[in-house]
Each structure stands twice: as C-alpha cells, then as structure tokens.
Amino acid sequence: MRVKELYYENLEQIRKRFGEIELIPIKKAAEYCGCDSRTLISQKDFPLKKVGRMYYVTACAFASWLS
Numbered sequence: 001m002r003v004k005e006l007y008y009e010n011l012e013q014i015r016k017r018f019g020e021i022e023l024i025p026i027k028k029a030a031e032y033c034g035c036d037s038r039t040l041i042s043q044k045d046f047p048l049k050k051v052g053r054m055y056y057v058t059a060c061a062f063a064s065w066l067s
Contacts, residue, residue: 004067011063018059026055029062 017032018024026048030037037055040046047061057065 023056
C-alpha cells in the first residue's frame, strides 16, 4: 500500500498539536481543521469512530484524511 504524499507531515503536525494520544475528540479535530464538528460528522469519507456517545478520529486516519 502506498502512503499519501503529505501523510507523514500531517501526522507530525497532529502529534505536535495533540501529543501522543491516539483517539482525538471530534471537537478538537474540527478546531484543527477550522470547521464545526457537525461538518466533519456529515462528511462521508471522514474516518469517524463512535465510542459510547462520543465521536473520535484516530491520529493516523486523520493524517491520512488530511493528505
């Protein structure tokens, strides 16, 4: 599988912003993107994970999605 061109740069920026946490709350991911969390939830291609009542995105999937 080929890694997207900007994946590692995006992952590095995400790690700088959020530290070593793997599950990023959707609200924080939306702030990082400069949009509302409902916008990300409505995106069909956004790698959303639901844990209980909360929505999250993994750091690796978020970096890939941004690439």
